Amino acid sequence: MRVGLFVTCLVDAMRPGIGFSALRLLEAAGCEVVVPENQTCCGQPGYNSGDRETAKALALKFLEEFETCDYVVAPSGSCAGMIRIHYPDLFRDDPALQSRIERLSQHAYELTDFLTSVVKLAVIPGRFKGTITYHDSCSGLHELGIQDQPRALLAKLPGVTLVEMVESTTCCGFGGAFSVKFGELSTRMADNKCKHIEATSAGAIVAGDLGCMLNMEGRLRRRGNHTTRVLHIAEVLAGNEDDT
CATH class of the missing domain: 3.40.50 (Rossmann fold)
Structure with a gap:
C-alpha cells in the first residue's frame, strides 16, 4: 500500500x-x-x-x-x-x-x-503514561466525523487515562482567519476552552490539528499555565511526545 x-x-x-x-x-x-x-x-x-x-x-x-x-x-x-x-x-x-x-x-x-x-492499526508504538483530555477540532469533527477514531487509538495505550472535558466539541476560537478578524471573540472562546481543560486536571491537552494546538497553548501560557502540555494525537501514539 x-x-x-x-x-x-x-x-x-x-x-x-x-x-x-x-x-x-x-x-x-x-x-x-x-x-x-x-x-x-x-x-x-x-x-x-x-x-x-x-x-x-x-x-x-x-x-x-x-x-x-x-x-x-x-x-x-x-x-x-x-x-x-x-x-x-x-x-x-x-x-x-x-x-x-x-x-x-x-x-x-x-x-x-x-x-x-x-489499516486498522492494532499495536500502537507509543508508550505514553499520564492523564489527558481531548479537544475535537471543528473541521475534522463536522466535515469528516473525526471523534471516536482518536479515542479508540488512545484506548490501546494502557498508560493513558482519558478525562473528557466539558464541551470538548466546542471551537477553541482559532478557525484560521477567524482568530485574526474577530480577535476579541476568539480570545473569549479560547479562555472558555482553557477553563474546561484546566478543570479536568489533566497533564496534557491532545488534539488532531496544529492550528487548534497553537491557539490553545498560546492562551494557556498567557493565562499563566506553564504546566499543561499541548500534544498532537500523532505524537502521543507514536511515542514522540518528548521531542516537542
Whole structure:
C-alpha cells in the first residue's frame, strides 16, 4: 500500500515532529510512505477567503504530487477535509480534471481515521503514561466525523487515562482567519476552552490539528499555565511526545 503523507504547511513550519510521528505510525501499519519534497499548502486559506484561483492552482499542484499514491493521509482534519470535501467543488466546471480530483479526494484521509478505518492499526508504538483530555477540532469533527477514531487509538495505550472535558466539541476560537478578524471573540472562546481543560486536571491537552494546538497553548501560557502540555494525537501514539 503506497501512502502519500501530506505533512501540511503548518506542521512543516511550526512543529515538524508531528510529521515524523505520523510517518512512524504509518510505517508501523506496514505502509510504504511517500513524502513529496515539494509539497506546500492544500489551498484551504485561499479557498476560505474566496480566492478560488489560488486554491485551484494549489489543488492542481497537490494532484500532480499525490495522484500516484493509493491513499493520501494528513495529520490534520482541516487539511484532509479540504482535499476530500472541497477539492471537487473547485473543478465542477472541468469534468476531466474533476474526475481526477475526485479519485484523489476519495482516497484522502485524516490520520486517525486512516489508522482505524483503513489499516486498522492494532499495536500502537507509543508508550505514553499520564492523564489527558481531548479537544475535537471543528473541521475534522463536522466535515469528516473525526471523534471516536482518536479515542479508540488512545484506548490501546494502557498508560493513558482519558478525562473528557466539558464541551470538548466546542471551537477553541482559532478557525484560521477567524482568530485574526474577530480577535476579541476568539480570545473569549479560547479562555472558555482553557477553563474546561484546566478543570479536568489533566497533564496534557491532545488534539488532531496544529492550528487548534497553537491557539490553545498560546492562551494557556498567557493565562499563566506553564504546566499543561499541548500534544498532537500523532505524537502521543507514536511515542514522540518528548521531542516537542
